[in-house]
Amino acid sequence: MEPLFRLEGVVVAEADGRRRIDGLSATIESGERLAVLGPSGAGKSTLLFLLNRLLDPTAGSIFFRGRPLQAYDPRELRRSVVLVPQRATAVSGTVADNVCLGRRIHRLPCPREAVAEMLAAFGLDTGLIDRDARALSGGELARVALARAVLLAPEVLLLDEATASLDPPSAEGVLRALFAGLSARGEGERTVVWVTHDWALARRLASRMWWLERGRLSRPPEGADEAGAEGETRGTAAGEGGARR
């Protein structure tokens, strides 16, 4: 069966010739929770930008459900493949406006009850709903960003260190809420590609792990993970009754 994403010799080169992604060939299956790890500057964020076409490769091809990424209207593609960027940010307006942003863009209804439910699910006080979003703290904004993405019920969620501003126990709770929220909304399998620095968390929650270094998939160096995982590693455990459903 055709994988969800297929990358073939993907290269992203800067104007000066430096390669942020250097000949990456790989597949991502539907329903995976793929954790992407690696040193800073390894190309992890770039990889996510490629998957919902905020960036086009300099060379190589990316296929989504067997069709080249360019064959999709980028706006429709990003409706199903949603990216939560690294630094959570807000548009002007209330918390509700911000949580509903994705749905409003696609002219979908966004009832207050759904917003309140999302805030609660991500550990936010529902009293914040009418507060000015730009008054929120970084951690609160990160939760709003995730609520915003989940409410769109995307097929694929791309998380760029979306929980980096939270302490590890909160991060785990938020991610579990996220996986639960995704499964509860919409039909079919939900896929998450998730850039993180937290090995332990990745081991607990991911169904598969990638180690990205200098724009390529490779083996993690000794000591990067106590267990000395391989370049492409099956997650040993899975929370919530098995990540691979």
Place this chain on the structure above:
Amino acid sequence: MPEWKEALSVPAFGLGFMLLVGAIAYGLRLDLTREIAVGTIRTFLQLMAAGAVLSWLFRARSPAWLLLPLGAMLGVAAWTAWKKAGRRPGAFFRIALALTLAEAVAMGLFFGLRIVPARPETIVPMSGMIVGNAMIVAGLFYDRLLAGRREREEVLILWLSLGADRRQAYREIAQEAVRATMLPSLDTLKTVGIVQLPGMMTGMIVAGASPLLAIGYQILIMYAIAGGAAVTAATLYVLSVPLVFTSAHQLRR
């Protein structure tokens, strides 16, 4: 021509002011001698040349000749604003188009409504004011737009990452850029006559026109300048989406 004598002697006395500027710069060791010399000489030569061209133009009665100074005016203004816009590829023709449109709308109103007689004596100086101000507006618009592109990159990516049309993301920075271009002319409209008397009016009064008539034209010109600024900014607002975003709704690097 005795007119020429006066045209040369008046600024010659004005050199006294520039000597004052030079003396101050020298006294304070500002290292501006070259700048002052070049500025003084260029002002003199450029305006004299413009005066000579205008004198000749006002006597040559074929309106086709008017296209020459208007074209030069628009070209130089577009070039200057384009440099201010960081010589961004594709911006030049957009600026040229916006300035031309502002000029066309202003002249269309002036002459279409018969507010002023359509003569070289009115067309050229009024165009100069409209286009000169539109040039500043165009430079300011791109300056603010590109600053918004840098400073608000995260918000732009947020819109795009959720599947927004590039125009929705664009509005986030472009509205602010248009606003910034309008504020200076609005501020001028609020303080004119109290803080300063505008140059055109001062010139007319000094040259012997009645203050009331001078003021009437000044008000007209100031409204027209604000209108020209708005047309310029609106044109650039509509045309500049592709300078910030690709057709695939991506942020241009």
